[in-house]
Amino acid sequence: MSLLLSTALGAALPMAAIGATPGAEDAKLQVLFTDSDEARLSRNPLSALARGDLRFADSIGMPFTDAHDAAECAASERDGKDLHAIRRAALNATDRIAYDVFDTNTKLDLIPCHDRDLLTSLAVRPINHFQGFHLNYAEMASGQGTAPFRTLADYENNLKRNRAFAGAIDRIIGRFRQGMALGIVDSKLTTRNMVEQLDLQIAKGVEGSIYAAPLAKMPDTIAPADQARIRDEQLALIRDGMIPALTRLRDFLRDDYLPAAREGVGLSAMKGGDKVYAYLIRRSTTLPLTAKDVHQIGLGEVARIRGEMEEAAKAAGFNGTLAELFTYMRTEKRFQPTSVEQLREGFGAIRARVEARIGEQFSTIPAAPLDIRPTPAFKEKTAAGGEYMRGTADGTRPGVFFYNGYDLPSRYLWESETLFLHEGEPGHHFQISLAQENANLPSFMRYGGNTAFVEGWALYAETLWKPLGLESDPWQRLGGLNDEMLRAMRLVVDSGIHAYGWDRDRSIQYMLDNSPEAVTDATAEVERYIAIPGQALAYKMGQLTISRLKAKAMAELGDRFDPREFHAQVLMTGALPLPVLEKKIDDWIAAKKG
Known part of the structure:
Protein backbone atom coordinates (compact mmCIF):
# COMPACT_ATOMS: atom_id res chain seq x y z
CA MET A 1 0.00 0.00 0.00
CA SER A 2 1.36 3.40 -0.97
CA LEU A 3 -0.27 5.29 1.88
CA LEU A 4 1.88 6.57 4.72
CA LEU A 5 1.17 7.43 8.34
CA SER A 6 -0.02 11.00 8.03
CA THR A 7 -0.19 12.03 11.69
CA ALA A 8 1.33 10.80 14.90
CA LEU A 9 -0.82 8.12 16.46
CA GLY A 10 -0.54 9.63 19.90
CA ALA A 11 -1.71 13.02 18.62
CA ALA A 12 -4.72 11.36 17.07
CA LEU A 13 -6.02 10.09 20.38
CA PRO A 14 -8.88 12.56 20.77
CA MET A 15 -9.66 11.97 24.42
CA ALA A 16 -6.09 12.26 25.67
CA ALA A 17 -6.14 16.03 25.37
CA ILE A 18 -8.86 16.35 27.99
CA GLY A 19 -7.46 13.72 30.36
CA ALA A 20 -5.55 14.54 33.50
CA THR A 21 -1.93 13.62 34.06
CA PRO A 22 -1.84 9.91 34.91
CA GLY A 23 -2.09 9.36 38.64
CA ALA A 24 -1.96 6.48 41.07
CA GLU A 25 -5.26 4.95 39.96
CA ASP A 26 -4.25 5.24 36.28
CA ALA A 27 -1.01 3.40 37.10
CA LYS A 28 -2.93 0.64 38.87
CA LEU A 29 -5.17 0.30 35.83
CA GLN A 30 -2.23 -0.07 33.47
CA VAL A 31 -0.65 -2.74 35.69
CA LEU A 32 -3.95 -4.64 35.66
CA PHE A 33 -4.20 -4.42 31.87
CA THR A 34 -0.61 -5.59 31.39
CA ASP A 35 -0.86 -8.47 33.85
CA SER A 36 -4.20 -9.62 32.46
CA ASP A 37 -2.95 -9.53 28.89
CA GLU A 38 0.25 -11.41 29.70
CA ALA A 39 -1.70 -14.11 31.49
CA ARG A 40 -4.19 -14.40 28.62
CA LEU A 41 -1.42 -14.81 26.05
CA SER A 42 0.27 -17.51 28.11
CA ARG A 43 -3.02 -19.42 28.24
CA ASN A 44 -3.71 -18.83 24.53
CA PRO A 45 -0.39 -18.99 22.67
CA LEU A 46 -2.02 -19.04 19.23
CA SER A 47 -3.52 -15.62 20.02
CA ALA A 48 -0.03 -14.35 20.77
CA LEU A 49 1.21 -15.83 17.51
CA ALA A 50 -1.54 -14.01 15.61
CA ARG A 51 -0.20 -10.73 17.01
CA GLY A 52 3.33 -11.54 15.91
CA ASP A 53 4.40 -12.30 19.49
CA LEU A 54 6.67 -15.37 19.19
CA ARG A 55 7.40 -15.98 22.87
CA PHE A 56 4.96 -18.91 22.98
CA ALA A 57 5.26 -19.91 19.34
CA ASP A 58 6.22 -23.52 20.12
CA SER A 59 2.86 -24.26 21.78
CA ILE A 60 -0.85 -24.40 21.00
CA GLY A 61 -1.83 -24.41 24.68
CA MET A 62 -4.51 -26.79 25.96
CA PRO A 63 -7.73 -25.82 24.17
CA PHE A 64 -10.87 -27.93 24.48
CA THR A 65 -10.23 -28.89 28.10
CA ASP A 66 -12.17 -28.23 31.29
CA ALA A 67 -8.94 -26.93 32.84
CA HIS A 68 -8.56 -24.31 30.13
CA ASP A 69 -12.18 -23.18 30.52
CA ALA A 70 -11.79 -23.00 34.29
CA ALA A 71 -8.61 -20.93 33.93
CA GLU A 72 -10.37 -18.48 31.62
CA CYS A 73 -13.26 -18.08 34.05
CA ALA A 74 -10.93 -17.69 37.04
CA ALA A 75 -8.98 -15.02 35.18
CA SER A 76 -12.16 -13.09 34.35
CA GLU A 77 -13.30 -13.26 37.98
CA ARG A 78 -9.91 -11.98 39.13
CA ASP A 79 -9.83 -9.24 36.49
CA GLY A 80 -13.28 -8.00 37.48
CA LYS A 81 -12.42 -7.93 41.17
CA ASP A 82 -9.14 -6.09 40.55
CA LEU A 83 -10.81 -3.60 38.22
CA HIS A 84 -13.54 -2.69 40.69
CA ALA A 85 -10.89 -2.02 43.34
CA ILE A 86 -9.71 0.93 41.19
CA ARG A 87 -11.55 4.24 41.61
CA ARG A 88 -12.91 5.07 38.15
CA ALA A 89 -13.62 8.69 39.10
CA ALA A 90 -9.90 9.25 39.77
CA LEU A 91 -8.88 8.17 36.24
CA ASN A 92 -8.18 10.51 33.35
CA ALA A 93 -10.68 10.60 30.49
CA THR A 94 -8.85 8.14 28.24
CA ASP A 95 -8.40 5.63 31.04
CA ARG A 96 -12.07 5.90 31.97
CA ILE A 97 -12.87 4.69 28.45
CA ALA A 98 -10.40 1.83 28.86
CA TYR A 99 -11.93 1.00 32.26
CA ASP A 100 -15.43 0.82 30.75
CA VAL A 101 -14.28 -1.38 27.87
CA PHE A 102 -12.48 -3.79 30.18
CA ASP A 103 -15.46 -3.87 32.53
CA THR A 104 -17.92 -4.60 29.72
CA ASN A 105 -15.74 -7.32 28.22
CA THR A 106 -15.14 -8.99 31.56
CA LYS A 107 -18.85 -9.04 32.40
CA LEU A 108 -19.65 -10.61 29.01
CA ASP A 109 -16.96 -13.24 29.56
CA LEU A 110 -18.40 -14.09 32.97
CA ILE A 111 -21.97 -14.74 31.82
CA PRO A 112 -21.32 -18.39 30.83
CA CYS A 113 -18.92 -18.80 33.74
CA HIS A 114 -21.83 -18.15 36.10
CA ASP A 115 -24.16 -20.50 34.20
CA ARG A 116 -22.81 -24.05 33.99
CA ASP A 117 -25.49 -25.19 31.51
CA LEU A 118 -24.68 -22.31 29.17
CA LEU A 119 -20.94 -22.92 29.42
CA THR A 120 -21.44 -26.60 28.64
CA SER A 121 -23.72 -25.90 25.68
CA LEU A 122 -21.04 -23.67 24.17
CA ALA A 123 -18.18 -26.11 24.92
CA VAL A 124 -19.66 -29.30 23.51
CA ARG A 125 -19.95 -27.89 19.99
CA PRO A 126 -16.25 -26.97 19.66
CA GLY A 264 -33.59 -28.71 13.12
CA VAL A 265 -31.04 -26.16 12.00
CA GLY A 266 -31.86 -23.51 14.61
CA LEU A 267 -30.85 -23.26 18.24
CA SER A 268 -34.53 -23.34 19.14
CA ALA A 269 -34.37 -27.04 18.17
CA MET A 270 -31.46 -27.72 20.55
CA LYS A 271 -31.72 -28.47 24.24
CA GLY A 272 -31.05 -25.18 26.05
CA GLY A 273 -30.86 -23.37 22.71
CA ASP A 274 -33.01 -20.38 23.71
CA LYS A 275 -30.61 -19.47 26.52
CA VAL A 276 -27.61 -19.92 24.21
CA TYR A 277 -29.12 -17.66 21.55
CA ALA A 278 -30.01 -14.93 24.06
CA TYR A 279 -26.39 -14.91 25.23
CA LEU A 280 -25.00 -14.89 21.69
CA ILE A 281 -27.19 -11.90 20.77
CA ARG A 282 -25.78 -9.98 23.74
CA ARG A 283 -22.24 -11.15 23.03
CA SER A 284 -22.34 -10.23 19.34
CA THR A 285 -24.13 -6.89 19.56
CA THR A 286 -23.04 -5.69 23.06
CA LEU A 287 -26.63 -4.42 23.35
CA PRO A 288 -29.55 -5.60 25.54
CA LEU A 289 -31.63 -6.87 22.62
CA THR A 290 -34.06 -9.77 22.37
CA ALA A 291 -34.56 -11.98 19.33
CA LYS A 292 -37.86 -10.19 18.73
CA ASP A 293 -36.12 -6.78 18.80
CA VAL A 294 -33.59 -7.96 16.24
CA HIS A 295 -36.24 -9.46 13.98
CA GLN A 296 -38.37 -6.30 13.94
CA ILE A 297 -35.41 -3.99 13.29
CA GLY A 298 -34.41 -6.24 10.40
CA LEU A 299 -37.86 -6.20 8.83
CA GLY A 300 -37.90 -2.40 8.97
CA GLU A 301 -34.47 -2.12 7.36
CA VAL A 302 -35.37 -4.57 4.60
CA ALA A 303 -38.43 -2.49 3.71
CA ARG A 304 -36.42 0.75 3.67
CA ILE A 305 -33.65 -0.65 1.48
CA ARG A 306 -36.14 -2.14 -1.00
CA GLY A 307 -37.43 1.38 -1.53
CA GLU A 308 -33.93 2.71 -2.19
CA MET A 309 -33.28 -0.17 -4.60
CA GLU A 310 -36.34 0.81 -6.61
CA GLU A 311 -35.00 4.36 -6.95
CA ALA A 312 -31.53 3.13 -7.90
CA ALA A 313 -32.99 0.79 -10.52
CA LYS A 314 -34.73 3.74 -12.16
CA ALA A 315 -31.42 5.62 -12.23
CA ALA A 316 -29.86 2.61 -13.97
CA GLY A 317 -32.62 2.69 -16.60
CA PHE A 318 -34.23 -0.55 -15.44
CA ASN A 319 -38.03 -0.43 -15.56
CA GLY A 320 -39.03 -3.85 -14.25
CA THR A 321 -40.07 -5.07 -10.82
CA LEU A 322 -37.54 -5.71 -8.05
CA ALA A 323 -37.88 -9.46 -8.65
CA GLU A 324 -37.06 -8.90 -12.32
CA LEU A 325 -34.15 -6.62 -11.34
CA PHE A 326 -32.72 -9.29 -9.05
CA THR A 327 -32.94 -11.92 -11.79
CA TYR A 328 -31.24 -9.56 -14.25
CA MET A 329 -28.39 -8.79 -11.85
CA ARG A 330 -27.89 -12.51 -11.18
CA THR A 331 -27.91 -13.61 -14.82
CA GLU A 332 -26.54 -10.75 -16.94
CA LYS A 333 -23.21 -11.96 -18.33
CA ARG A 334 -21.51 -8.57 -18.21
CA PHE A 335 -21.72 -8.64 -14.41
CA GLN A 336 -19.95 -12.02 -14.13
CA PRO A 337 -16.14 -12.12 -13.90
CA THR A 338 -14.38 -14.38 -16.36
CA SER A 339 -11.28 -15.08 -14.27
CA VAL A 340 -9.80 -14.73 -10.81
CA GLU A 341 -7.23 -12.39 -12.37
CA GLN A 342 -10.01 -10.06 -13.49
CA LEU A 343 -11.23 -9.86 -9.90
CA ARG A 344 -7.73 -9.14 -8.58
CA GLU A 345 -7.07 -6.40 -11.14
CA GLY A 346 -10.47 -4.88 -10.47
CA PHE A 347 -9.86 -4.68 -6.75
CA GLY A 348 -6.46 -3.12 -7.40
CA ALA A 349 -8.07 -0.39 -9.49
CA ILE A 350 -10.69 0.25 -6.81
CA ARG A 351 -7.96 0.59 -4.19
CA ALA A 352 -6.21 3.24 -6.28
CA ARG A 353 -9.42 5.28 -6.49
CA VAL A 354 -10.06 5.02 -2.76
CA GLU A 355 -6.52 5.99 -1.82
CA ALA A 356 -6.74 9.11 -4.00
CA ARG A 357 -9.56 10.46 -1.79
CA ILE A 358 -8.99 8.82 1.59
CA GLY A 359 -7.29 11.87 3.15
CA GLU A 360 -10.55 13.82 2.86
CA GLN A 361 -12.16 11.48 5.40
CA PHE A 362 -9.28 10.29 7.61
CA SER A 363 -6.51 12.13 9.40
CA THR A 364 -4.58 8.96 10.23
CA ILE A 365 -3.79 6.22 7.71
CA PRO A 366 -2.48 2.77 8.68
CA ALA A 367 1.21 2.14 8.19
CA ALA A 368 0.53 -1.56 7.56
CA PRO A 369 0.50 -2.70 3.93
CA LEU A 370 -2.57 -4.39 2.45
CA ASP A 371 -2.30 -7.45 0.20
CA ILE A 372 -5.09 -8.62 -2.11
CA ARG A 373 -5.25 -12.42 -2.55
CA PRO A 374 -7.75 -15.12 -3.58
CA THR A 375 -9.37 -17.20 -0.84
CA PRO A 376 -7.36 -20.43 -0.26
CA ALA A 377 -8.84 -23.33 -2.20
CA PHE A 378 -9.27 -25.57 0.86
CA LYS A 379 -11.97 -23.27 2.29
CA GLU A 380 -13.35 -21.30 -0.67
CA LYS A 381 -16.55 -23.33 -1.12
CA THR A 382 -17.95 -22.42 2.31
CA ALA A 383 -16.13 -19.09 2.77
CA ALA A 384 -17.66 -15.64 2.42
CA GLY A 385 -17.26 -13.57 -0.74
CA GLY A 386 -14.50 -11.60 0.99
CA GLU A 387 -12.52 -11.88 4.22
CA TYR A 388 -9.81 -9.92 5.99
CA MET A 389 -6.81 -11.32 7.88
CA ARG A 390 -5.03 -8.88 10.18
CA GLY A 391 -1.35 -8.13 9.74
CA THR A 392 1.13 -7.50 12.53
CA ALA A 393 1.53 -4.20 14.36
CA ASP A 394 5.10 -3.83 13.12
CA GLY A 395 4.12 -4.34 9.48
CA THR A 396 6.22 -7.48 8.96
CA ARG A 397 3.07 -9.39 7.99
CA PRO A 398 0.61 -7.39 5.88
CA GLY A 399 -3.11 -7.27 6.31
CA VAL A 400 -4.79 -9.41 3.63
CA PHE A 401 -8.06 -8.91 1.77
CA PHE A 402 -9.13 -12.32 0.48
CA TYR A 403 -11.61 -12.35 -2.41
CA ASN A 404 -13.46 -15.56 -3.21
CA GLY A 405 -13.09 -16.89 -6.76
CA TYR A 406 -15.12 -20.07 -6.22
CA ASP A 407 -18.05 -20.43 -8.67
CA LEU A 408 -17.04 -17.34 -10.69
CA PRO A 409 -20.47 -16.75 -12.28
CA SER A 410 -21.78 -15.97 -8.79
CA ARG A 411 -19.04 -13.38 -7.98
CA TYR A 412 -20.74 -10.36 -9.44
CA LEU A 413 -18.74 -7.34 -10.53
CA TRP A 414 -21.42 -4.97 -9.24
CA GLU A 415 -20.44 -5.87 -5.67
CA SER A 416 -16.70 -5.22 -6.08
CA GLU A 417 -16.57 -1.64 -4.80
CA THR A 418 -18.62 -2.16 -1.68
CA LEU A 419 -16.74 -5.40 -0.90
CA PHE A 420 -13.39 -3.59 -1.02
CA LEU A 421 -14.68 -0.76 1.19
CA HIS A 422 -15.79 -3.34 3.75
CA GLU A 423 -12.87 -5.77 3.83
CA GLY A 424 -10.06 -3.43 2.79
CA GLU A 425 -9.93 0.36 2.94
CA PRO A 426 -11.34 2.02 4.99
CA GLY A 427 -13.08 -1.02 6.49
CA HIS A 428 -11.38 -3.84 8.36
CA HIS A 429 -7.86 -2.91 7.32
CA PHE A 430 -8.17 0.62 8.75
CA GLN A 431 -10.00 -0.30 11.93
CA ILE A 432 -7.84 -3.27 12.90
CA SER A 433 -4.51 -1.78 11.78
CA LEU A 434 -5.03 1.63 13.42
CA ALA A 435 -5.91 -0.01 16.70
CA GLN A 436 -2.95 -2.35 16.85
CA GLU A 437 -0.50 0.30 15.61
CA ASN A 438 -1.55 2.62 18.43
CA ALA A 439 1.00 1.94 21.17
CA ASN A 440 -0.84 4.38 23.49
CA LEU A 441 -3.60 1.79 23.94
CA PRO A 442 -3.45 -1.15 26.33
CA SER A 443 -2.98 -4.45 24.51
CA PHE A 444 -6.53 -5.69 25.05
CA MET A 445 -7.79 -2.62 23.15
CA ARG A 446 -5.09 -2.79 20.48
CA TYR A 447 -5.69 -6.43 19.64
CA GLY A 448 -9.10 -7.27 21.07
CA GLY A 449 -12.55 -6.01 20.32
CA ASN A 450 -16.10 -7.05 19.71
CA THR A 451 -17.92 -8.10 16.58
CA ALA A 452 -20.49 -5.29 16.70
CA PHE A 453 -17.83 -2.61 16.49
CA VAL A 454 -15.48 -4.44 14.10
CA GLU A 455 -18.17 -5.48 11.64
CA GLY A 456 -20.31 -2.42 12.29
CA TRP A 457 -17.39 -0.21 11.30
CA ALA A 458 -16.77 -2.22 8.13
CA LEU A 459 -20.42 -1.91 7.12
CA TYR A 460 -20.36 1.79 7.99
CA ALA A 461 -17.27 2.10 5.77
CA GLU A 462 -19.45 1.01 2.85
CA THR A 463 -21.61 4.09 3.39
CA LEU A 464 -18.60 6.30 2.57
CA TRP A 465 -18.82 5.39 -1.11
CA LYS A 466 -19.87 8.89 -2.19
CA PRO A 467 -17.14 11.00 -0.47
CA LEU A 468 -14.57 8.42 -1.62
CA GLY A 469 -15.65 8.75 -5.24
CA LEU A 470 -17.14 5.29 -5.75
CA GLU A 471 -20.45 3.89 -7.00
CA SER A 472 -20.77 6.50 -9.73
CA ASP A 473 -22.04 3.61 -11.86
CA PRO A 474 -25.69 3.01 -10.81
CA TRP A 475 -25.08 -0.74 -10.92
CA GLN A 476 -22.32 -0.35 -8.35
CA ARG A 477 -24.78 1.68 -6.26
CA LEU A 478 -27.20 -1.21 -6.51
CA GLY A 479 -24.35 -3.46 -5.42
CA GLY A 480 -23.81 -1.25 -2.39
CA LEU A 481 -27.50 -1.41 -1.55
CA ASN A 482 -27.42 -5.17 -1.97
CA ASP A 483 -24.63 -5.45 0.56
CA GLU A 484 -26.59 -3.30 2.99
CA MET A 485 -29.64 -5.44 2.29
CA LEU A 486 -27.61 -8.54 3.05
CA ARG A 487 -26.83 -7.23 6.53
CA ALA A 488 -30.46 -6.22 7.09
CA MET A 489 -31.67 -9.65 5.97
CA ARG A 490 -29.25 -11.21 8.43
CA LEU A 491 -31.23 -9.71 11.30
CA VAL A 492 -34.40 -11.29 9.96
CA VAL A 493 -32.97 -14.65 8.91
CA ASP A 494 -30.60 -15.30 11.84
CA SER A 495 -33.37 -14.63 14.34
CA GLY A 496 -35.83 -16.46 12.09
CA ILE A 497 -33.67 -19.59 12.17
CA HIS A 498 -32.71 -19.57 15.84
CA ALA A 499 -35.82 -18.11 17.50
CA TYR A 500 -38.73 -18.64 15.10
CA GLY A 501 -38.04 -22.07 13.65
CA TRP A 502 -37.22 -21.11 10.07
CA ASP A 503 -35.64 -23.93 8.09
CA ARG A 504 -32.78 -23.70 5.60
CA ASP A 505 -34.93 -23.52 2.46
CA ARG A 506 -37.23 -20.79 3.81
CA SER A 507 -34.22 -18.76 4.86
CA ILE A 508 -32.53 -19.05 1.46
CA GLN A 509 -35.72 -18.12 -0.34
CA TYR A 510 -36.17 -15.02 1.83
CA MET A 511 -32.74 -13.83 0.77
CA LEU A 512 -33.40 -14.52 -2.90
CA ASP A 513 -36.76 -12.70 -2.71
CA ASN A 514 -35.19 -9.55 -1.28
CA SER A 515 -31.84 -9.29 -3.07
CA PRO A 516 -29.91 -10.27 -6.20
CA GLU A 517 -27.72 -12.63 -4.14
CA ALA A 518 -26.76 -15.74 -6.10
CA VAL A 519 -28.09 -19.06 -4.87
CA THR A 520 -24.49 -20.04 -4.04
CA ASP A 521 -24.01 -16.95 -1.87
CA ALA A 522 -27.43 -17.14 -0.25
CA THR A 523 -26.86 -20.79 0.60
CA ALA A 524 -23.42 -20.13 2.09
CA GLU A 525 -24.85 -17.21 4.07
CA VAL A 526 -27.71 -19.22 5.54
CA GLU A 527 -25.44 -22.13 6.40
CA ARG A 528 -23.12 -19.65 8.08
CA TYR A 529 -25.94 -18.37 10.30
CA ILE A 530 -26.80 -21.96 11.16
CA ALA A 531 -23.19 -22.66 12.13
CA ILE A 532 -22.41 -19.48 14.12
CA PRO A 533 -25.67 -18.12 15.55
CA GLY A 534 -25.81 -14.41 16.41
CA GLN A 535 -22.54 -13.36 14.78
CA ALA A 536 -24.26 -12.00 11.69
CA LEU A 537 -26.43 -9.67 13.80
CA ALA A 538 -23.42 -7.56 14.74
CA TYR A 539 -22.91 -5.92 11.34
CA LYS A 540 -26.15 -4.03 11.04
CA MET A 541 -26.50 -3.20 14.72
CA GLY A 542 -22.99 -1.75 14.77
CA GLN A 543 -23.48 0.23 11.56
CA LEU A 544 -26.82 1.61 12.70
CA THR A 545 -25.19 2.82 15.91
CA ILE A 546 -22.21 4.50 14.20
CA SER A 547 -24.42 6.11 11.54
CA ARG A 548 -26.83 7.38 14.19
CA LEU A 549 -23.98 8.89 16.20
CA LYS A 550 -22.58 10.56 13.08
CA ALA A 551 -25.98 12.06 12.23
CA LYS A 552 -26.27 13.32 15.80
CA ALA A 553 -22.80 14.92 15.68
CA MET A 554 -23.52 16.57 12.34
CA ALA A 555 -26.82 17.97 13.58
CA GLU A 556 -25.40 19.33 16.84
CA LEU A 557 -22.03 20.59 15.56
CA GLY A 558 -23.10 21.99 12.21
CA ASP A 559 -20.16 23.70 10.47
CA ARG A 560 -17.81 22.50 13.22
CA PHE A 561 -18.33 18.88 12.19
CA ASP A 562 -15.27 17.40 10.46
CA PRO A 563 -15.56 13.78 9.24
CA ARG A 564 -11.84 13.25 9.82
CA GLU A 565 -12.23 14.17 13.47
CA PHE A 566 -15.35 12.04 13.87
CA HIS A 567 -13.63 9.03 12.34
CA ALA A 568 -10.63 9.52 14.64
CA GLN A 569 -12.98 9.57 17.61
CA VAL A 570 -14.55 6.30 16.49
CA LEU A 571 -11.35 4.47 15.53
CA MET A 572 -8.46 5.61 17.66
CA THR A 573 -9.42 3.91 20.91
CA GLY A 574 -9.92 0.45 19.43
CA ALA A 575 -13.11 -1.58 19.08
CA LEU A 576 -15.42 -0.26 21.79
CA PRO A 577 -18.62 -1.91 23.02
CA LEU A 578 -21.42 0.11 21.44
CA PRO A 579 -22.69 1.68 24.70
CA VAL A 580 -19.12 2.80 25.51
CA LEU A 581 -18.74 4.25 22.00
CA GLU A 582 -22.00 6.15 22.35
CA LYS A 583 -20.90 7.74 25.63
CA LYS A 584 -17.54 8.67 24.14
CA ILE A 585 -19.14 10.41 21.14
CA ASP A 586 -21.66 12.20 23.36
CA ASP A 587 -18.81 13.49 25.54
CA TRP A 588 -16.89 14.61 22.44
CA ILE A 589 -19.92 16.48 21.08
CA ALA A 590 -20.42 18.21 24.43
CA ALA A 591 -16.73 19.18 24.57
CA LYS A 592 -16.83 20.56 21.02
CA LYS A 593 -19.90 22.64 21.83
CA GLY A 594 -18.18 24.04 24.92
Missing part, protein backbone atom coordinates in the same frame (compact mmCIF):
# COMPACT_ATOMS: atom_id res chain seq x y z
CA ILE A 127 -16.01 -26.51 15.89
CA ASN A 128 -18.31 -26.00 12.92
CA HIS A 129 -17.98 -25.66 9.19
CA PHE A 130 -17.48 -21.89 9.29
CA GLN A 131 -14.88 -21.56 12.00
CA GLY A 132 -12.91 -23.90 14.18
CA PHE A 133 -9.55 -25.46 14.88
CA HIS A 134 -9.58 -27.67 11.76
CA LEU A 135 -9.84 -24.52 9.60
CA ASN A 136 -8.02 -21.86 11.61
CA TYR A 137 -5.02 -24.03 12.36
CA ALA A 138 -4.74 -25.13 8.74
CA GLU A 139 -4.67 -21.54 7.55
CA MET A 140 -2.18 -20.53 10.24
CA ALA A 141 0.19 -23.39 9.41
CA SER A 142 -0.06 -23.02 5.63
CA GLY A 143 2.68 -20.45 5.20
CA GLN A 144 0.04 -17.92 4.16
CA GLY A 145 -1.42 -17.30 7.61
CA THR A 146 -0.36 -15.85 10.93
CA ALA A 147 2.57 -18.18 11.66
CA PRO A 148 5.89 -16.93 10.24
CA PHE A 149 8.21 -19.18 8.23
CA ARG A 150 11.32 -17.03 7.90
CA THR A 151 13.88 -18.68 10.17
CA LEU A 152 14.99 -22.09 11.38
CA ALA A 153 13.34 -21.32 14.73
CA ASP A 154 10.03 -20.66 12.94
CA TYR A 155 10.11 -24.10 11.32
CA GLU A 156 11.16 -25.75 14.58
CA ASN A 157 8.26 -24.08 16.38
CA ASN A 158 5.90 -25.27 13.67
CA LEU A 159 7.05 -28.85 14.24
CA LYS A 160 6.44 -28.51 17.99
CA ARG A 161 2.95 -27.11 17.42
CA ASN A 162 2.14 -29.84 14.93
CA ARG A 163 3.16 -32.54 17.42
CA ALA A 164 0.32 -31.27 19.64
CA PHE A 165 -2.19 -31.23 16.77
CA ALA A 166 -3.51 -34.77 17.14
CA GLY A 167 -4.14 -34.28 20.85
CA ALA A 168 -6.26 -31.19 20.15
CA ILE A 169 -8.27 -33.08 17.52
CA ASP A 170 -8.92 -35.94 19.94
CA ARG A 171 -10.10 -33.47 22.58
CA ILE A 172 -12.52 -32.02 20.03
CA ILE A 173 -13.92 -35.51 19.52
CA GLY A 174 -14.22 -35.84 23.29
CA ARG A 175 -16.18 -32.60 23.53
CA PHE A 176 -18.57 -33.74 20.80
CA ARG A 177 -19.06 -37.07 22.63
CA GLN A 178 -19.86 -35.18 25.82
CA GLY A 179 -22.54 -33.25 23.95
CA MET A 180 -24.01 -36.47 22.56
CA ALA A 181 -24.31 -37.88 26.08
CA LEU A 182 -26.11 -34.73 27.23
CA GLY A 183 -28.36 -34.46 24.19
CA ILE A 184 -26.76 -31.13 23.17
CA VAL A 185 -25.73 -31.60 19.56
CA ASP A 186 -25.20 -29.57 16.42
CA SER A 187 -27.28 -29.83 13.26
CA LYS A 188 -26.94 -32.55 10.66
CA LEU A 189 -26.35 -29.86 8.06
CA THR A 190 -23.33 -28.41 9.87
CA THR A 191 -22.00 -31.90 10.57
CA ARG A 192 -22.18 -32.91 6.90
CA ASN A 193 -20.36 -29.75 5.92
CA MET A 194 -17.57 -30.47 8.41
CA VAL A 195 -17.23 -33.99 7.06
CA GLU A 196 -16.88 -32.60 3.54
CA GLN A 197 -14.20 -30.13 4.67
CA LEU A 198 -12.24 -32.88 6.38
CA ASP A 199 -12.56 -35.09 3.31
CA LEU A 200 -10.93 -32.36 1.25
CA GLN A 201 -8.01 -31.96 3.65
CA ILE A 202 -7.43 -35.72 3.94
CA ALA A 203 -7.66 -36.29 0.18
CA LYS A 204 -4.67 -34.01 -0.46
CA GLY A 205 -2.37 -36.68 0.97
CA VAL A 206 0.97 -36.06 2.61
CA GLU A 207 2.90 -34.12 -0.03
CA GLY A 208 -0.18 -32.19 -1.13
CA SER A 209 -1.32 -31.36 2.40
CA ILE A 210 -1.74 -27.71 3.31
CA TYR A 211 0.52 -28.49 6.29
CA ALA A 212 3.33 -29.36 3.87
CA ALA A 213 3.07 -26.08 1.95
CA PRO A 214 5.76 -24.19 3.97
CA LEU A 215 8.28 -26.87 2.96
CA ALA A 216 8.13 -25.74 -0.66
CA LYS A 217 9.71 -22.36 0.04
CA MET A 218 12.18 -22.75 2.85
CA PRO A 219 14.55 -19.78 2.93
CA ASP A 220 18.15 -20.17 1.79
CA THR A 221 19.34 -18.97 5.19
CA ILE A 222 18.41 -22.40 6.59
CA ALA A 223 21.23 -24.88 6.09
CA PRO A 224 20.57 -27.74 3.62
CA ALA A 225 20.97 -30.37 6.34
CA ASP A 226 18.40 -28.60 8.52
CA GLN A 227 16.06 -28.24 5.56
CA ALA A 228 16.25 -31.97 4.89
CA ARG A 229 15.67 -32.82 8.54
CA ILE A 230 12.69 -30.46 8.89
CA ARG A 231 11.15 -31.77 5.69
CA ASP A 232 11.46 -35.39 6.82
CA GLU A 233 10.06 -34.65 10.29
CA GLN A 234 7.17 -32.59 8.97
CA LEU A 235 6.12 -35.13 6.35
CA ALA A 236 6.32 -37.89 8.96
CA LEU A 237 4.12 -35.84 11.29
CA ILE A 238 1.57 -35.28 8.55
CA ARG A 239 1.59 -38.97 7.57
CA ASP A 240 1.64 -40.54 11.02
CA GLY A 241 -0.07 -37.93 13.22
CA MET A 242 -2.03 -35.19 11.51
CA ILE A 243 -3.84 -37.03 8.71
CA PRO A 244 -4.74 -39.93 11.02
CA ALA A 245 -6.15 -37.42 13.54
CA LEU A 246 -8.19 -35.68 10.86
CA THR A 247 -9.38 -39.08 9.68
CA ARG A 248 -10.48 -40.00 13.20
CA LEU A 249 -12.43 -36.76 13.46
CA ARG A 250 -13.99 -37.24 10.02
CA ASP A 251 -14.98 -40.84 10.72
CA PHE A 252 -16.40 -39.96 14.14
CA LEU A 253 -18.50 -37.10 12.75
CA ARG A 254 -19.72 -39.19 9.83
CA ASP A 255 -20.38 -42.49 11.59
CA ASP A 256 -21.20 -41.60 15.21
CA TYR A 257 -22.15 -37.93 15.50
CA LEU A 258 -24.20 -37.44 12.34
CA PRO A 259 -26.85 -40.02 13.32
CA ALA A 260 -27.22 -38.27 16.69
CA ALA A 261 -27.17 -34.72 15.29
CA ARG A 262 -30.39 -32.72 15.27
CA GLU A 263 -32.58 -32.25 12.20
